[in-house]
Amino acid sequence: MSVNQKVLIIGFVWPEPNSSAAGGRMVQLISIFKQQGFEVTFASPAMDSDYMIDLNSLGISKKSITLNCSSFDVFVKELNPTIVLFDRFMMEEQFGWRVAENCPDALRLLDTEDLHCLRLARQKAFKENRPFSTDDLLVEDVAKREIASILRCDVSLMIAEYEMELLQSVFKIDIDLLYYLPLLLEPITVSTIQNLPSFEERNNFVFIGNFLHEPNWNAVQYLKETIWPLVRKQMPEAVLHIYGAYPSQKVLQLHQPKQGFYIMGRADSAQEVVQNGRVMLAPLRFGAGIKGKLLEAMQCGTPSVTTSIGAESMCGDLPWNGFIADDPQIFAYKAVELYQDKTIWLKAQENGFEIMEKLYLKSVFENDFVQHILKIQTHLKQYRLNNFMGTLLQHHTLTSTKYMSRWIEEKNK
CATH class of the missing domain: 3.40.50.2000 (Glycogen Phosphorylase B;)
Known part of the structure; x- marks a missing residue:
């Protein structure tokens, strides 16, 4: 034409x-x-x-x-x-x-x-x-x-x-x-992968998501009330950084450093905060579409733990970039396992690169x-x-x- x-x-x-x-x-x-x-x-x-x-x-x-x-x-x-x-x-x-x-x-x-x-x-x-x-x-x-x-x-x-x-x-x-x-996505090059922070260089759990989006706000409440206490029981020193645009007063009130639960507000660079985190947590209980935060985690080489709603339509028949769990006990257990075990973490990271390469180019x-x-x-x-x-x-x-x-x-x- x-x-x-x-x-x-x-x-x-x-x-x-x-x-x-x-x-x-x-x-x-x-x-x-x-x-x-x-x-x-x-x-x-x-x-x-x-x-x-x-x-x-x-x-x-x-x-x-x-x-x-x-x-x-x-x-x-x-x-x-x-x-x-x-x-x-x-x-x-x-x-x-x-x-x-x-x-x-x-x-x-x-x-x-x-x-x-x-x-x-x-x-x-x-x-x-x-x-x-x-x-x-x-x-x-x-x-x-x-x-x-x-x-x-x-x-x-x-x-x-x-x-x-x-x-x-x-x-x-x-x-x-x-x-x-x-x-x-653009293809992820070998040099990009090599330049990502290593397992040892990363620390803390991370969550990111626009707070005007109801599934994100609900996931943060669920993390605070149910999942995070279970993680802290196994890892008393664990820290979770919650980032997101447009946090309301309700969101800011969840900030509790004594429990390792930090509301960080808007990230200047989403990529930077995600790739410095060791594990992304995204316990979404409702929603639709592809979750940008989980795709971004794969790009940043950051394994994730999410729910079946979170991972829906995202990885085809390929293994997930971490773990999928709907039960809060299992979710918390898998989060800690992924955070502490380098071998499991590296395999999860590799799965993320494969998902991107085969499904999103x-x-x-x-x-x-x-x-x-x-x-x-x-x-x-x-x-x-x-x-x-x-x-x-x-x-x-x-x-x-x-x-x-x-x-x-x-x-x-």
């Missing part, structure tokens, strides 16, 4: 790669488009933040947009993008119908990040102290919105294979509408992804005819959301 490709990304927030895996993911997608020579504009209704990436320095146009305002229609018509990427389903809900109306020929991509409905349904089941069932998804309100959004888009980017399977088995989504694109996915979207663009009309449910939802959304939005706009005047 010789068309000069213009990509418009509509962001839920401005990308903060140092604050969350979602921010890192967005920067990866931008870099794929830039490497292809595509012209990229990033627009968001969010407020600027102190930690957002400098988009202009990456050669990307930055545009602030307003919800429920026809100024967006003027902007998007003038820009006339060939590809529009919605960052999470909420942005597609807000702006998808405007894109469809003003730029009907633009390919509409949805980056799901993780399945929000899966994360929320698991969270509800957890809070209600009962096992999660896939039937929970069918009664989850967010699922109705998220699935509608997936159907209205031409392609939805998925980072977890388990979620692709769920969408097909539970919601009967056509596989043609889904595309597997995990978090992407950017070079394996990048070109296929670009070819896939270019191919769809060449027969977009026929492709959309095959997705009748999507067309149906687009029709009704255009009508209902459009008039609701117009009403809000009038009201705001």
